[in-house]
Amino acid sequence: MNPFARIALIFTLLFLSISAHAGSGSSKAGDEISFTPEQIIGFSKKVEKTMAAKGARVAILARMGRPASELPEGMHFTHVAFAVYSQITTSDSRTIPGYAIYNLYQRDKQPDVSDLVQDFPVDFFAGVAVLEAGIIIPSPELQKRLLEVIASPTFAKLHNPHYSLIANPYTTDKQNCTEHTLDVVNAAIYQTDDINKIKANEKAYFAAQPVNVSPFKLLLGSMFAAEISTSDHPHDSKPVTATFETIGSYLKKYDEGSEVITVLP
Template sequence: MGIKRYAIYLTIALQSMSVVAGSERSSEHHFEPSEIAQFAKHVEKYSAAHRAHVFIIGRVGQPSHTLPEGVEFTHVAIAVYSQITTNNGEKRYGYAIHNLYQQANNPAKSELVIDYPTDFFWSVKELKAGIAIPKLSVQKQILEAINNGVAEQVHNPKYSLIANPYNNQRQNCTEHTLNVINAALYKTSDMAQLKANTKAYFNAQPLPVSRFKLFFGSVFKDEIYRKDHSGRVRIATFTSIRDYLEQYDLLAHSTVITPKQSSEEI
């Protein structure tokens, strides 16, 4: 293969993989701050109106038309209705969002960060939110797990954009969210047990990206890791988690929220 053609293929490969990303914290914004804040407030009001003490939330970190088939949201986290202390010391209630984010100076590593709806949507490329509200009994289980430090116990800081949810070699935000949910449901943080249960009951989303692109992505970007997969690459997504909850009668309600329409049922 000629050097020029090789360089072109490599560029395409890395660009194609970057569209799966969305677990970064960024100060850059693509909408007016007032517009972001208004959208975030709408998401909060909608969720509160549907008795969501705990829910799964997704956002779009890349333009939708660039995303691989089957991937609608690029970052997924758990929102928890909480007492929040503002910068001026005032106490108020709202949603705290429990995230796994890539470290800014080392994207192959992740950290757990709590932020709030305006922060969560600050750097999105599209004002669109995925909402999956578990049944109240499941919400209580997830809340208990979070309060007992389960999120930290099931966190693997070795990050991959395309982490395999069926093992614990690497992890991304969506797999971590699934880990917390399963730890709450099965009342264990034992990773071997959690992964056995995931293999038995969870249907991961096939990722339609060629092996060529995955190979070159894994060679040049450690946060794109291929070795934890055997055969076709399959990942956890907002949609696959929502479907998982629905399949086992654990889901109360789900929707997609955009500024142009108050809600669109999934």
């Protein structure tokens, strides 16, 4: 293989690696459906029954948009949202109990921009690569406070539409689904909508996940994928981001009575 072809191949492989990582972000379910509708419906119902059996009025729910083998070390779930026990109106005008999912999703045609979107467990799990769910069940007191925040203008106020897959949770420049979740959690804990106070407490008490991807891949990713940005990270240290796992560890340490569980088919 001549040197130019070898360089082109290296860049192609790096781009494919970054694209796979980028595709694991907070996007709605696309055309890649790995499971039958019956499997997705059955798994969604199992997740709902698991949360209901725990008495969860609100929980933090996570899914696997990519196989674990395609994700950086230390990362497992790829999208996080709030599941809120609600009275849901069906298409035939019936009212049934169930969970509504409060998401931060990337826009399909503007992946570096996000919106707050409400959907349901079947929608949430429709495009997963693996039927596995992570659930964080906060303490009853924190659940009560979270319900108040989610139902208030604070939930939208804490949304920053400037999306980055690896958003730095200690700054306000960019945001992803896990950072928004963390900000809402801390708004409930500290009973404030002041983002500066929230960030000060996150810097003091929350341990973020290092992004274990080489600086060259991150640089290349930011060149080719709009949803990958390193502009909100210090240049002299490894980028960090919030994950389902780090939020779970944070609540288990500071929210007595919180619980982290995994649901499999």
